[in-house]
Amino acid sequence: MATIFTGCSNDDDEDGSGAKTPAVGEITGNISSNVTYAYGNYTLKGMVKIQSGVTVTFEPGCTITADKSTGENGLIVLNGGKLIANGTAAEPIVFTEKSKVPGSWAGIIMYGDAPIVNSASNPAPQTATSEDGTGSIYGGSNATHNGGSLKYVRVEYAGQVITTNSKEHNGFSFYSVGSGTVLENLVSYMGNDDGFEFYGGTVSAKNLISYGNKDDSFDWQDGWRGQDNTNWYAYQVGTGNYGMEIESKSVDNNFWPKIVGITLKRAAGTVTEAQSEIQLDAIQFKKEGNGDYSNIVIDGYKNQTGSTPWNGGAIQVLDKTTYDHQVAGGKIKLTNVKVTNTDNDFISGAATFTLSSSSFNPTSNWNKTTTATGASLVSGNWSTVNGVNLIQ
Known part of the structure; x- marks a missing residue:
């Protein structure tokens, strides 16, 4: 099982006040069946992977906390999986880390099979190997790939860098994510690497905040073309590099974001x-x-x-x-x-x-x-x- 729960769901009202009672639980392992996390407080342990064909839903107001003392932690949405995390302006969904030290966990990582471009000579669809240490292959020809919906989601203290350029993470990492994915009102707060990074793909994003991230606020490569x-x-x-770092793996593209x-x-x-x-x-x-x-x-x-x-x-x-x-x-x-x-x-x-x-x-x-x-x-x-x- 990928999850262990204790506590109550948001339908419970133990004191009669009308206030929601938060659930509590742990999220760990590979998530291989659909699950909805009720409003509550959860611990994220390990590199949790949402498998292909699986939809994971978080209700508004959830707080998910990693702890760097337990090892490497992060939430990965594999190609074919979906993350539905639709908070609200008043009740955002917050992913954070116990120590509140920048670079303490891997953040949210999403994979798709939308197009990337990293070579002028290779025929499409092109692929590449991720730089998050998992050795995952990303890229493809599915421009409308749908990895779910993220609205009013905040990621705090992520951007863990273990080995530069071969095992590093951002607040949000989008690997060949497609235009069917919804990204709106997202915050990357006080990370140790980039706030948001797009590795190719066709996804677009609205209302983004990158605050206090130590590398670039926004970064992309591999011919990302969100429109x-x-x-x-x-x-x-405090510390920061470029506001926006824009590259295309040395390929002279005829398209642009x-x-x-x-x-x-x-x-x-x-x-x-x-x-x-x-x-x-x-x-x-x-x-x-x-x-x-x-x-x-x-x-x-x-x-x-x-x-x-x-x-x-x-x-x-x-x-x-x-x-x-x-x-x-x-x-x-x-x-x-x-x-x-x-x-x-x-x-x-x-x-x-x-x-x-x-x-x-x-x-x-x-x-x-x-x-x-x-x-x-x-x-x-x-x-x-x-x-x-x-x-x-």
Whole structure:
């Protein structure tokens, strides 16, 4: 059995007050049959896997707590499985960790078989091996893959990194997840790696908050191509790298993701994860990353001083190939952009090219303004931790 329960369901009312009595229990092992977790408090133990053909449902208000002292913990939705976690603004579903230390567990990992692109020469459908340490294969041709529905879900203190690039986790990791999956009003809070990472796929996401994550707030690769993304908000504090890191495994794609309504903010005094690396820009494009982004607010990406000074800026292009194919080729669109409290609009990652507003072709691919509003989010319990509203 994957679950052991004690306590009562939310239908019980032991004291006659009308308040729901939370269930309690442990979630562990492979989940091989459909199950609904009633409103309550649960312990997550081990790398729990929702098997193909299985639907797991959490009711609004559930709190699921991992404990790093028990080993590696996380919730994995395998391809063909479904996670239905539909909270509300008042009763979010919260996945957290007992010690409240960033990087203490693996977060939520979802697999699908939507298309990815990581090679210019291989025929579709392409596949790749995950970097979460499970050695799982992801990718396929099912653009409408459906991994379930996540609404008003918060993941706290995740982003466990065991071996860099071969066994590391984020708050939310979406491997070739398809457009049939619903992702709305999600929070990744105080993780040790990326807040949200998309490994290819066609899924879109609305109303995202990435707060205090130590690597990138938002990251993707493998030709992710979500087309209906709105209201992405990032606040970097203490330690953080890029607001958005955009790459496509060095494949010059003719498609791109689209995001409308982006706010990327960096608190004063925030430093990069590794002081020796230039990773303090709001948006970085590399390895043929591209996309269509509009209504963007960028604030606080200042130059870094100290033992290893670096220039900070709104937009960085790391390599000349990305500059030649994506910037000059008109595949990077940044329109209605408001930049404040930031030392440079543009940063070139190599001495072989100069990035400026005139680099974009046509000129309508870059438009700076003072009227952009960025992400538009409504605060509530879902966006509040320890009494602090995450929307700064």
